[in-house]
Amino acid sequence: TLSDRLTTVLQGLRGKGRLSDADIDATAREIRVALLEADVALPVVRGFIAKVKERAKGSEVHQALNPAQQVVKIVNEELINVLGGETRRLNLAKNPPSVIMLAGLQGAGKTTLAGKLAKWLKGQGHTPLLVAADLQRPNAVTQLQVVGERAGVPVFAPEPGNGVGNPVEVSRLGIEEAKAKQHDIVLVDTAGRLGVDEEMMKQAIDIRAAVNPDEVLFVVDAMVGQDAINTATAFRDGVGFTGVVLTKLDGDARGGAALSVREVTGQPILFASNGEKLEDFDVFHPDRMASRILGMGDVLTLIEQAEQHFDQEQAEKAAQKLHSGQLTLEDFLEQMLAIRKMGPIANLLGMLPGAGQMKDQLGMLDEKHLDRIQAIIRGMTPAERDDPKIINGSRRLRIANGSGVKVSDVNDLVNRFFEARKMMASMAGRMGFGGGGGGSK
Numbered sequence: 001t002l003s004d005r006l007t008t009v010l011q012g013l014r015g016k017g018r019l020s021d022a023d024i025d026a027t028a029r030e031i032r033v034a035l036l037e038a039d040v041a042l043p044v045v046r047g048f049i050a051k052v053k054e055r056a057k058g059s060e061v062h063q064a065l066n067p068a069q070q071v072v073k074i075v076n077e078e079l080i081n082v083l084g085g086e087t088r089r090l091n092l093a094k095n096p097p098s099v100i101m102l103a104g105l106q107g108a109g110k111t112t113l114a115g116k117l118a119k120w121l122k123g124q125g126h127t128p129l130l131v132a133a134d135l136q137r138p139n140a141v142t143q144l145q146v147v148g149e150r151a152g153v154p155v156f157a158p159e160p161g162n163g164v165g166n167p168v169e170v171s172r173l174g175i176e177e178a179k180a181k182q183h184d185i186v187l188v189d190t191a192g193r194l195g196v197d198e199e200m201m202k203q204a205i206d207i208r209a210a211v212n213p214d215e216v217l218f219v220v221d222a223m224v225g226q227d228a229i230n231t232a233t234a235f236r237d238g239v240g241f242t243g244v245v246l247t248k249l250d251g252d253a254r255g256g257a258a259l260s261v262r263e264v265t266g267q268p269i270l271f272a273s274n275g276e277k278l279e280d281f282d283v284f285h286p287d288r289m290a291s292r293i294l295g296m297g298d299v300l301t302l303i304e305q306a307e308q309h310f311d312q313e314q315a316e317k318a319a320q321k322l323h324s325g326q327l328t329l330e331d332f333l334e335q336m337l338a339i340r341k342m343g344p345i346a347n348l349l350g351m352l353p354g355a356g357q358m359k360d361q362l363g364m365l366d367e368k369h370l371d372r373i374q375a376i377i378r379g380m381t382p383a384e385r386d387d388p389k390i391i392n393g394s395r396r397l398r399i400a401n402g403s404g405v406k407v408s409d410v411n412d413l414v415n416r417f418f419e420a421r422k423m424m425a426s427m428a429g430r431m432g433f434g435g436g437g438g439g440s441k
């Protein structure tokens with residue numbers, strides 16, 4: 001992947017006392033190949049490489065950094081620039097309702113995104129309304145209704161005598177409905193085609209004219225690589241848009257679309273979708289994406305997701321217990337469930353520094369294994385979870401039978417738990433955490 005390639009290229013610079021122009025040229029060439037392989041558009045690659053070279057050869061010398069670190073810093077900063085610099089927030093209207101229109105090819109992920117955005121906005125205290133203006137595909141309206149139900153957000157759909165067969169009319173009526181029912185944001189889901197075509201574009205243009213949106217978000221499948229650029233250009237010149245949403249980033253090994261789309265269209269990326277579930281969605285942060293591409297891991301995103309899903313009080317309680325060596329299997333189970341709520345474990349690992357290379361060793365963290373651990377702990381009585389020391393041979397057999405695993409699996413879990421608890425408590429001690437009183441068990 002791009003991140004692996006760049007990591008390797010930049011690691012090659014390590015240990016060099018100073019970089020000659022030849023070193024910089026060679027590094028630039030390799031970065032160029034890595035970007036092209038990742039399907040980054042050629043003009044973007046050219047501009048990027050020129051900037052990096054210029055800065056690396058220039059007088060930009062920081063005493064505190066060695067040459068390799070300087071190049072990493074420059075590459076990182078230029079990546080952030082290409083990705084748009086600052087995080088761009090959603091533009092909302094001064095006088096609600098704000099109108100957000102979604103446009104893009106069929107299958108890009110518009111309807112899925114509508115649900116994700118609706119849920120996210122609702123979580124922030126907004127009262128969104130979804131409008132089903134895709135009347136092209138037979139099931140499009142139903143699909144949005146299902147998504148709306150999952151997000152807990154109402155859907156305005158055409159009814160007999162009210163906009164049936166006319167997406168422009170449905171959109172207009174949707175805005176009326178939002179005004180009447182005091183929704184502060186309207187999300188208009190529109191129809192796409194498999195390829196760019198005139199009729200679709202005209203429809204999008206007419207809808208845009210009818211609803212006068214505060215944002216037109218161009219939704220694009222990041223997996224399609226170079227093709228994303230062509231589509232983006234067609235939509236920019238057709239209906240026009242104010243922002244981009246990248247979808248299916250979970251499936252994109254190359255990351256090229258992310259790097260090209262902003263630069264080529266001149267419009268910022270606002271959100272990123274990385275899975276089929278409503279939670280697989282994030283505000284797009286250029287700096288975090290850059291560090292992800294550079295293989296530094298997206299620790300900030302992880303922290304933010306963790307904050308959303310963890311109960312602060314519960315987490316603090318667990319941390320205190322951990323530091324004092326009093327963590328129980330019940331706490332462990334709670335923490336594990338909280339982590340798993342954040343999404344597939346493989347996605348989470350992708351955000352951790354270096355985890356890319358460690359995936360194999362971390363094979364033990366696969367979902368099936370987690371299911372088993374969960375089953376085993378669930379098979380224990382509260383007393384056993386609270387004090388795993390009491391889990392003797394006959395209890396182990398009972399737990400194994402109850403949770404459909406082998407006794408050795410139970411042994412394994414209990415032993416690992418003791419080891420981990422001991423290790424974490426001693427680590428916490430060395431790092432000087434308070435531990436909040438309480439002796440060890």
Ligand code: GDP
Pocket residue numbers: 104105106107108109110111112113192247248249250251273274275276280
């Ligand atoms: P639309 O035609 O633009 O409305 O696209 P849909 O929202 O119907 O999505 C098309 C397909 O892509 C569906 O099967 C979605 O489940 C899937 N999909 C959408 N977004 C993502 C994503 O971020 N990751 C993955 N893996 N699948 C997605």
Ligand code: MG
Pocket residue numbers: 110111112134140189190
């Ligand atoms: Mg759709």
